[in-house]
Amino acid sequence: MITPINQDYLLDVLSRLLAIPSPSGMTDDIVRTVCSELDTLSIAYELTRRGAIRAHLPGRVKKPRRAVVAHLDTLGGMVRSLKPNGRLAIVPIGTWSARFAEGARVRIHCDNERIVDGTVLPLKASGHRYNEEVDQQPSAWSNLEVRIDEVSSSIDTLWDLGIRVGDYISFSTAMAISDSGFVNSRFLDDKAGVAAILAAARALMESGTKPELDSSLLFTISEEVGVGASHILRGTVAEMVSVDNGIVAPDQNTSEFGVTISMKDSSGPFDRHLTGHLLQLCMDQEIKFSRDVFLHYRSDAAAALEAGNDIRTALICYGLDASHGYERVHVDSLTSVAALVAAYLLSAPLFSQGKNVIGEEKSYPLIQNSSEDRPVNR
Numbered sequence: 320m321i322t323p324i325n326q327d328y329l330l331d332v333l334s335r336l337l338a339i340p341s342p343s344g345m346t347d348d349i350v351r352t353v354c355s356e357l358d359t360l361s362i363a364y365e366l367t368r369r370g371a372i373r374a375h376l377p378g379r380v381k382k383p384r385r386a387v388v389a390h391l392d393t394l395g396g397m398v399r400s401l402k403p404n405g406r407l408a409i410v411p412i413g414t415w416s417a418r419f420a421e422g423a424r425v426r427i428h429c430d431n432e433r434i435v436d437g438t439v440l441p442l443k444a445s446g447h448r449y450n451e452e453v454d455q456q457p458s459a460w461s462n463l464e465v466r467i468d469e470v471s472s473s474i475d476t477l478w479d480l481g482i483r484v485g486d487y488i489s490f491s492t493a494m495a496i497s498d499s500g501f502v503n504s505r506f507l508d509d510k511a512g513v514a515a516i517l518a519a520a521r522a523l524m525e526s527g528t529k530p531e532l533d534s535s536l537l538f539t540i541s542e543e544v545g546v547g548a549s550h551i552l553r554g555t556v557a558e559m560v561s562v563d564n565g566i567v568a569p570d571q572n573t574s575e576f577g578v579t580i581s582m583k584d585s586s587g588p589f590d591r592h593l594t595g596h597l598l599q600l601c602m603d604q605e606i607k608f609s610r611d612v613f614l615h616y617r618s619d620a621a622a623a624l625e626a627g628n629d630i631r632t633a634l635i636c637y638g639l640d641a642s643h644g645y646e647r648v649h650v651d652s653l654t655s656v657a658a659l660v661a662a663y664l665l666s667a668p669l670f671s672q673g674k675n676v677i678g679e680e681k682s683y684p685l686i687q688n689s690s691e692d693r694p695v696n697r
Contacts, residue, residue, distance in 0.1 A: 321665065322525040324518050324657040326650055330496065332356065333514035333653075337504050340489030342395020342412045345428065346370060346540040349391045353538055356517055360524050362536070371551045374536035376520070376664065379529050383557035386535040387519075387660055388619045389512035390542035390563075393505075394643060396420070396439075396488035398427065398465075401478065405471035406464040409439065409488060413543035415643040418458040419505075424491040425465060431481040437467040439490075493645070500650040507646040511637055512562035513538060515653045519660035530664040539619055547622030558593055558631045560663060561618040562656060564646075565611060565636030575638035575648075577607030578655040584613040586621035590631035596669055597633055600662045606655050611636070631669065635659055 341349040350370050357364045357374050364374035378385075394413035402408055407427070411417070420439045427435040442462050443449040456462050465488065471477055494504035502511070516536055523530070537551050537559075548559065565573035565581065573579045580597050581589060601608040620632035637652040 321528050321661055322522045324522055324654050324661070326654055328521060329514050329518040329653055329657060330502070330650060332517050333502065333507075333511060334494065334496075336391075336510040336513060337492045337494050337506060340395070340426065340428070341391055341393050341506075342487055342489055343392040343541050343544045344412065345395070345487045345489070346392050350538070350540065353391065353513065353517075360517070360521055362520060362524065367551055369540065369550060371540050372536075372538040373551060374520075374538070376523070376530050376534040376536065378531055378533040380532050380668070382533060382555065384533045384535060384555050385530070385664065386537050386552070386556045386559040387516055387664070388537040388539060388548050388551075388559060388561050389516050390509045390539045390547065390619060391513060392540050392543050393508070393510070394543055395490060396425065398482065398484055398486040398488060400484060401474045401482065402464060403474055405473050405476055406466055407437070407477070407482065409460060409463055409465055411460055412487075413643075416458065417460045417463055419644040420460075420463060420490070421458070426489050427465070427467065427482055428487040428489065429481040430483055430486065433481045435467050435469060435480060435482060437465045439463055440466050501647055502650065503645065503647045505645060507639060507648050508564045508642060509542065509562070511564070511639070511648050511653055512656070515637065515657040516562055516660055518653075518657040519664070522657070522661050523664065528665060531667055534664050537619075542619050542622070545617075545622065548619035549622040549626035552623060552626075552628050552630070554628070556628070556630055558633075558669060559620060559623060560593070560597070560660070561620045561632065561634045562660065563618045563634060563636055564639035564642050564648075566613055566616070566642060567638045567640040571613075572609050572611040573636065573638045574607065574609040574652065575640070576651045576655075577609060577638070578652065578659050579609050579611050579636040579638060581634035581636055582610055582612050584616040584618065584621070584634065586617050586624070589620065589633045592669055593631040593633040596666070597635060597659065597663060600659060600666055604658065604662045606658050606662070608655070608659075
């Protein structure tokens with residue numbers, strides 16, 4: 320029997336991951352941290368040339384392989400230019416609204432390894448000077464600048480400090496965990512998914528239970544800029560399940576306290592058979608779940624398919640409020656995701672076209688309706 324998901328471990332891992340800046344393109348430190356955690360769990364792994372992680376869980380059957388994937392990279396910023404007033408113009412890394420950057424504490428990571436602290440401010444920041452103009456300026460990255468915590472009043476002083484165009488800017492996560500189980504933080508997307516996968520892996524390792532098939536835990540480093548899992552697969556994976564955020568918002572059906580199975584995102588429907596398999600596992604294992612469709616969303620799975628990989632893909636989600644803003648997730652949702660990841664890795668092979676993936680003649684099991692499979696929002 321598999322060991323139950325350890326919520327304390329999950330939250331500890333998540334807290335440690337959130338403390339490490341990792342905007343797309345600057346992920347070495349968080350990769351090292353995840354590798355160290357895999358070492359602690361006695362899980363073998365390898366790094367790709369670009370620095371993504373392939374971890375290996377030997378299964379009872381050697382092929383074809385399964386994969387579960389989440390991304391380590393987050394949103395962030397970059398220095399666009401050094402300004403004559405001694406401040407910095409900023410551009411985003413990844414797609415997110417400038418309104419969530421206003422007022423944030425940031426760090427500029429210089430080429431000389433110096434770190435300079437600062438604050439992101441609108442160009443018209445002083446109410447005593449601009450009065451109502453403060454509220455009238457549009458929310459846009461072009462209307463923001465970084466005020467650094469150094470004596471700086473010119474481009475020359477910025478240059479002398481070692482600040483250059485193209486330096487990475489990381490944002491403070493402002494993480495807070497409530498007594499009621501909510502985690503509030505920037506960049507829960509997708510460090511919460513990584514923590515859930517590691518919690519599932521720990522449960523498997525502690526119970527000594529092998530996955531049904533040889534399986535990979537994949538941790539990518541450029542999902543927020545659209546590359547995702549395009550470069551990490553080797554052609555030996557038959558099924559890949561992405562773990563990422565679900566959308567808690569009006570007109571969405573994502574569960575904030577369970578796992579959500581995405582039926583479709585902006586790149587199209589997910590594989591019907593693999594998605595159905597995950598739904599059946601939720602019903603069989605009594606994992607609280609819902610189904611949803613996302614219109615303005617794509618995940619590691621889309622990049623993998625666009626790169627030409629012949630695989631089935633699916634997406635399982637934790638409920639995330641205010642995605643790509645100041646985000647919030649409940650630990651129960653993360654625990655449900657971890658439980659489904661573990662159940663998926665232990666489940667029998669997918670059946671398709673009258674044969675399962677290892678050649679035995681069988682029929683694909685039908686999905687039965689369940690009282691658990693009902694809309695969250697009525």
